Amino acid sequence: MGRPVTDDVLAELAEAVLRISREIDPHGTPALDIVPLTGTEALVMRWVDMHPGTSPSATAEATALHRSNLSAALRSLVAKGMVDRRADPADARLVQLFPTERAAANIAILRGHWAAKLRNALDGDDEGVRDALALLTRLDGGLRG
Template identity: 50%
Template structure:
């Protein structure tokens, strides 16, 4: 049985996750032509990328945003051409949200840029990436509020 991590181990992990995230969000790590997003915009577009056709209520619940903050964020994402609001095909009164083709293209380019950056930094020392990814995925799911 592996040893239980100490509070210091867990705090060190959190600090390193933040440092890597800052690096990946820095201007030098941005894919050309991909708009800069706020952390809130990033959370919304990530959720919609995995849940196209979600209602605004579902997005707010999943991201932990207040409805008014979500509304502001959606206007900004629409203005950047990344999100579109349409009516639900089964209930024309209901609104659903979808990432645009531009958003899908931007996400693909950004993910490629991140992969290249991490591959370059790791070089031949890439062992454990799958395990680290699985650990961080579990952490994200357990920390919520994203569904």
């Protein structure tokens, strides 16, 4: 096993993640032709896209948003044509959330943008990408759990 990771190394990793996130921000120059979303809307959209048919309650819990903030984000996403609210077929009193075709198109553009930016930055050397993804996925799960 390697040397223990110091707090300085972990802090540098966090800084690198923040710098990378700023570089791949779709609202930078040149801006992408996608529906602009706030940070909260993007968080909710990501969850709904990954969990179609989810409920508002499950979405609030998973995103750690207060119900009022989630409600505002959902209203906006519905108005932007990104999320469909449908009655739950098992219980019409409940609501299920689904990404729309417009959302799928926007997400495809965004993922293409991210992939191109990272592929360009790697300059043909994708060694370690899968290991980096595994590490970042583990960190993501640990921060949320």
